[in-house]
Amino acid sequence: xxxxxxxxxxxxxxxxxxxxxxxxxxxxxxxxxxxxxxxxxxxxxxxxxxxxxxxxxxxxxxxxxxxxxxxxxxxxxxxxxxxxxxxxxxxxxxxxxxxxxxxxxxxxxxxxxxxxxxxxxxxxxxxxxxxxxxxxxxxxxxxxxxxxxxxxxxxxxxxxxxxxxxxxxxxxxxxxxxxxxxxxxxxxxxxxxxxxxxxxxxxxxxxxxxxxxxxxxxxxxxxxxxxxxxxxxxxxxxxxxxxxxxxxxxxxxxxxxxxxxxxxxxxxxxxxxxxxxxxxxxxxxxxxxxxxxxxxxxxxxxxxxxxxxxxxxxxxxxxxxxxxxxxxxxxxxxxxxxxxxxxxxxxxxxxxxxxxxxxxxxxxxxxxxxxxxxxxxxxxxxxxxxxxxxxxxxxxxxxxxxxxxxxxxxxxxxxxxxxxxxxxxxxxxxxxxxxxxxxxxxxxxxxxxxxxxxxxxxxxxxxxxxxxxxxxxxxxxxxxxxxxxxxxxxxxxxxxxxxxxxxxxxxxxxxxxxxxxxxxxxxxxxxxxxxxxxxxxxxxxxxxx
Numbered sequence: 001x002x003x004x005x006x007x008x009x010x011x012x013x014x015x016x017x018x019x020x021x022x023x024x025x026x027x028x029x030x031x032x033x034x035x036x037x038x039x040x041x042x043x044x045x046x047x048x049x050x051x052x053x054x055x056x057x058x059x060x061x062x063x064x065x066x067x068x069x070x071x072x073x074x075x076x077x078x079x080x081x082x083x084x085x086x087x088x089x090x091x092x093x094x095x096x097x098x099x100x101x102x103x104x105x106x107x108x109x110x111x112x113x114x115x116x117x118x119x120x121x122x123x124x125x126x127x128x129x130x131x132x133x134x135x136x137x138x139x140x141x142x143x144x145x146x147x148x149x150x151x152x153x154x155x156x157x158x159x160x161x162x163x164x165x166x167x168x169x170x171x172x173x174x175x176x177x178x179x180x181x182x183x184x185x186x187x188x189x190x191x192x193x194x195x196x197x198x199x200x201x202x203x204x205x206x207x208x209x210x211x212x213x214x215x216x217x218x219x220x221x222x223x224x225x226x227x228x229x230x231x232x233x234x235x236x237x238x239x240x241x242x243x244x245x246x247x248x249x250x251x252x253x254x255x256x257x258x259x260x261x262x263x264x265x266x267x268x269x270x271x272x273x274x275x276x277x278x279x280x281x282x283x284x285x286x287x288x289x290x291x292x293x294x295x296x297x298x299x300x301x302x303x304x305x306x307x308x309x310x311x312x313x314x315x316x317x318x319x320x321x322x323x324x325x326x327x328x329x330x331x332x333x334x335x336x337x338x339x340x341x342x343x344x345x346x347x348x349x350x351x352x353x354x355x356x357x358x359x360x361x362x363x364x365x366x367x368x369x370x371x372x373x374x375x376x377x378x379x380x381x382x383x384x385x386x387x388x389x390x391x392x393x394x395x396x397x398x399x400x401x402x403x404x405x406x407x408x409x410x411x412x413x414x415x416x417x418x419x420x421x422x423x424x425x426x427x428x429x430x431x432x433x434x435x436x437x438x439x440x441x442x443x444x445x446x447x448x449x450x451x452x453x454x455x456x457x458x459x460x461x462x463x464x465x466x467x468x469x470x471x472x473x474x475x476x477x478x479x480x481x482x483x484x485x486x487x488x489x490x491x492x493x494x495x496x497x498x499x500x501x502x503x504x505x506x507x508x509x510x511x512x513x514x515x516x517x518x519x520x521x522x523x524x525x526x527x528x529x530x531x532x533x534x535x536x537x538x539x540x541x542x543x544x545x
Contacts, residue, residue: 049252050544052525054276055265056256058232060145063214064200065137068145070446070535073197074278075235075256077534079219080200081245083111083130084191086450086533091355093191096245097125097201097220099177101194106186106485113177116244119203120224127179133202135159135167136210148465149198149448152190154182186485188492189451195533196448222249222540232258249540250527275525278536280518282397285340288520297519297537298342299530302351303446305343306511307390307405312435312470315386320379322507325440326364327372328412331512334404342518346511349445349455350500353532356452356493362504362511369412376413388417389439393428398442405512432468443509450533452496456480460503471508475499 059072064080067073083098095101099112117125136142138150140160150156154170170182183190193199201220206213216228222245226238235256239249257274259265262281266288269277280288280296289296309316309325316322331345348361376382390406392398399421406417420439423431431437447454457480458464462472476499483495503509519537521528526545531538 046250046543047248048250048543051253051255052251052275052542052544053255053257053273055262055268055274055278056235056258057260058258059229059235061214062217062229062235063144063206063210064197064202064217065133065142065144065146066214067197068448074534074536075237076197076200076217076219077536078221078223078237078249078254078539079217079225080197080221081117081219082197082200083113083194085195088529088531088533088538091450093195098194101191103190106188106190106487107183109181109183109190110174111179111181115177117220118242118244119201119205119218119220120240121203121205121218123203123205123218124176125201125220126176127173129201129203130199131171131173131179132204132207133200134171136202136207137198138168139166140164146196146198149193149196151465152183152185152187154184156184188484188486188489189449189453192451192489193449193454195450198448221245222247223254226253230258232260234258247540250543254539254542269520269522272522274522276519276521276528276537276542278519280520282340282342285342285518288518292520295521295523295528297521297528297530298516299519300351300353300532301446301515301517301535302353302450302532303444303515303535304346304349304351304511305442305444305513305515306346306349306509307402307440308443308469308509309440309507310435310437310469311508313438315383318379319506320375321382322510323364324372324375324379324413325409326362326507326510327366327368327375328409329405329510329512330367330408331365332367334401334408335513338400338404339513343513343515346514348500349459349503349509349511350452351447351455351514354447354450354452354455355489356496358497358500361497361500364504364507365511372412382413382415388415389420389437390417391420391423391428391431391437391439391441393423393425393442394421396425402442435468435470440510446535447533452493452500453480453483456496456499456503457484460508469508471506473502473506476502476506 057071060069061067062072062075064076067076081096085094085096087094097113097117099114101111103109134150137144137147138156138159141162153168155168158165172180174180203218206218216225222240222243223237224240226236229235237254239252262279265277266281266284268274309322335343347365350357390402392402403419409415410417458466461480462477479495479499483492486492486495517530524545525542527541527543529538529541
């Protein structure tokens, strides 16, 4: 019999991220995102008490299986603790509620839970708590936004229609604290994926009244709800005194004040109403750096921004044209002149903070006007009299840098352009899905769990859940699948890298920027540590001075 292996180590690499954080963790608006658990194990339990006030955009939802964007995830990572989290220093998988996660073949996964964990209402966090949550999230008629995260578990397809199955055949309870997960195909990275908030447990009381739980989640994390979510106003959290985890909160209360924009939040920080601002408005970055000094944190994040190309439009079918467009863009110049230096030029679609990132995979991401002009000529030029249409949604700070991209392409290749930002976010996404956009469009991505796979399969695999460029490549699909089925994480990373190389040579998307955080805070708080896996400060580590 094969010996069981425990997948515990991933390598952490330093790097960088993009723009303001109020975005979806799929094709998010402005590149926000989120994870689950309490992070890295740096919390030392050095309790100081006190209260901290910070900012948030209004979440879509606070139900774990219905949260697929950054703002809701920022709350859930405090209210819940999941099976695993990730150490900030080493990148190691840290078992939180999980005692062990074992597999022989990356298909069947045996999960054992630690004893003694409870929800804030006293219910046990046992095998049933995870099974009920995942079944609810996977059941198509429940219309959960994070439903697709369960698609790898056996029985998922049978749960998508009304009148179909209501339980995943791949979930089997084997004891009060043990259950088995059977996937429909090998997925070596499954233990890493379990760090996403979709896979958090759910109390029975929450399942009995999901609407009430959406406004006042019942978690098992270091903070609990101090009252219901006041929509558009406040989400109040308080320290859970009986938290059994290794990283209890250092403060008594954490208040998320809800803002429609971060300029107003910045002004409130200046006025002393807020203690910490999660994202500084781009236009105020120079002022914030000067005023806050060491209390301005520019740390790596996991998102990148680029422009995707609609290959369903015949004008973009020639790979040499796509390569020429990428080579025509001077990323560093835009960063310095428009983005206030808070980004780094992207050389990949995978952030440098992700295990397996390799520098320079995009060989067409260096500014090279001569080569760009040669490739455009080889491709037969740009259609005479047609203008390049650059699409993005309004009101999120993308106007200046998108115009700068257009100007550089025009100056280098002689292709005139139009800015197209007439569609609001939801309509813009629908136009992507319906293949209605006439030209390149802003695209951004942030990790839901730290794996190359999450940057590749959803966006670029032929059957990807967020694939909207019309690009399809059999070699890429095969290599991603080989990465999924590789016997070790290290071998998976090698296959994903090969897939990324195919992608970057074909250029269905042009990587532009890796960004960084822009957290600022008052001198009344300390121990502000950025958690790249939660894309937030490490809330449990914060202290009141």
